[in-house]
Amino acid sequence: MMRNDPIKHVFIWPAVLVVLAISIFPLIYSFTTSFLSYRLIPPIPPRVVWFGNYVTLLQEPRFWNAILTTTLIAFIAVGLQYVIGFGVALALNARVPGERLFRVALLLPMLLAPVAVALVARMIFNPTMGPLNQFLSMFGLANLPFLTNGHWALGCIIAVEIWQWTPFVILMMLAGLQTLPEDVYEAAELENASAWQQFWGITFPMMLPISATVVFIRLIESYKIMDTVFVMTGGGPGVDTETLTLFAYQEGFKKFNLGYTSALSFLFLIAITIIGVTYLALLRPHLEKSR
Amino acid sequence: MSGQGLTGLSSWSRRFVAAGVLVWCVITAFPLYWVLVTAFKTPPGVVGGPTYIPFVDFTPTLQPFIDLYQGIRGEFFRTFLNSTIVGLSAAAIATAIGAMAAYALVRFEFKVRFGAGLIFFLLALGGYLLFSNNLGFTRAQALLLAFPIALVVAIIANRLPLPGPILGNEDILFWFVSQRMFPPIVTAFALYLLYSEIGRLGFQLIDSFVGLTLCYVAFSLPIVVWLMRDFFEAIPIEVEEAAMVDNVPSWRIFLGIVVPMSMNGLLATFMITLAFVWNEFLFALFLTNSKWQTLPILVAGQNSQRGDEWWAISAAALVAIIPMMIMAGLLSRMMRSGLLLGAIK
Secondary structure, three states, X not given: OOEOOOOHHHHHHHHHHHHHHHHHHHHHHHHHHOOEEEEOOOOEEEEEOOOHHHHHHHOOHHHHHHHHHHHHHHHHHHHHHHHHHHHHHHHHHOOOOOHHHHHHHHHHHHHOOHHHHHHHHHHHOOXXXXXXXXXXXXXXXXXXXXXXXXXXXXXXXHHHHXXXXXXXXXXXXXXXXXXXXXXXXHHHHHOOOOHHHHHHHXXXXXXXXXXXXXXXXXXXXXXXXXXHHXXXXXXXXXXXXXXXXXXHHHHHHHOOEHHHHHHHHHHHHHHHHHHHHHHHHHHHHHHHHHO | OOOOOOOOOOHHHXXXXXXXXXXXHHHHHHHHHHHHHHXXXXXXXXXXXXXXXXXXXXXXXXXXXXXXXXXXXXXHHXXXXXXXXXXXXXXXXXXXXXXXXXXXXXXXXXXXXXXXXXXXXXXXXHHHHHHHHHOOOOHHHHHHHHHHHHHXXXXXXXXXXXXXXXXXXXXXXXXXXXXXXXXXXXXXXXXXXXXXXXXXXXXXXXXXXXXXXXXXXXXXXXXXXXXXXXXXXXXXXXXXXXXXXXXXXXXXXXXHHHHHHOHHHHXXXXXXXXXXXXXXXXXXXHHOOOOOOOHHHHHHHHHHHOOOOHHHHHHHHHHHHHHHHHHHHHHHHHHHOOXXXXXXX
């Protein structure tokens, strides 16, 4: 039941005002700036170039490289997070021995500062003094170029992302698993359905709405990745691991190329929106069927 | 809450699954263990190759922490204090006003005309362009002028019978949550420019407590509103209805009944927000430079400052990590009581 009371405005306006102010201001500011040629260093007075910045950007290979890198990191990391996270959640839900201890340990990584995690990762991935190098040396794979080779570095960043964010998937999937009705499984049990059949026939379809939400949240968050890369490789070697946010940071904060950076962040916003909408459109039919 | 899906497995495959989880646990725990022991190592304990067990492999020392406290690698104590102050205040403010908004969205009916929203956006944009290009105001002044004008006009316009769809509570909630989808770089960079222009008007926001906290509050609100709405929806409305019969005003119902009943949810939301602010990097990177620098910035800087001094790097990382480890312990206790179940439905 909904009430109607003038006091509702007192309740909602503080939050609305803060969010409006912090989101609309910058939006208008960078939207208008993106049509200007505007630099602070060296100072050039703003000049209207309309879509000039956008055209330059779309022809810039470094921009496409950043998009590709970010997409690779996001999709591979989130895919693996989902598979591992779902698996571990299933196991925890089935009360494997020692499950209680696991829960605290498994929650930890997602609460830790990504910069601190990235620092630790740098030590572990050290090609000469790191523990991973020692471990792999036992198999004759000494001194691998973990962070100095483009492909390896990308792999390492993805590994760190998986390490840090799989707990989030575990947490959400576990909460979802616990809401599933029991009687369906009892019925399946009577029909002698194997565990494998039960998973694909009952668990997976019933978990689809939650899965979709979890993957969506992780995907959007992964596209914003910056701190991990900033500390681990700084976008290097060269620009091999440069993500969109890092690219924007370099252009904006190092070169103070304001118009260009604003255009870049708007393209980023458009890209995120397209990915989000496509994802939801692709999934909608499946979600409705399972209800 | 029973063990579904795996109950049909033989004891052999159960062991197999348990082993798999154990492997993941080791992968999760090893880096944490590593940073913990490395922080107590002496320089020779690091350079000689990886060592794992204190007292056996190497002699532990407290020197890295003493160095940290004495500020040899940057003002750690002060930065830690900054992070704590900004984190606690931003989380408290965000939880308070976010919970209020969430309650309003659950219990009261709101109607926003789409036309009014459109008018707000167009007036804000148009007013800004008009003020800055034609009337000779600076860009920051123009924005600050255009915003209230657009807001007032939009509120008045909302009372008029405008054509177009009417948005309800669900749409307002969606608007809140969708703010989280925004790539923060869009906001961070523009906010940096805006803050520095406001600074030129004589009110310093860059590298200030107010500027940083305001921005963190705004960015935590979507999550707070989203989480708190579920907690409030779970509260049976009968209690509130009984109070309404006795003519208790709404604000007293909220403070006296609803808030105590959802204390667990508020606490969890507060902690999640605190973790988010504590770990946040991008905004702090743009909006602070010395006085109000937060821990993640200082920790990230350790990397380049003096090469591979792992003992110091580990100690720095530990300082940033440990408060959150304690929180993880608290949160997991709440999680066991089924607290987060409601949050995802």
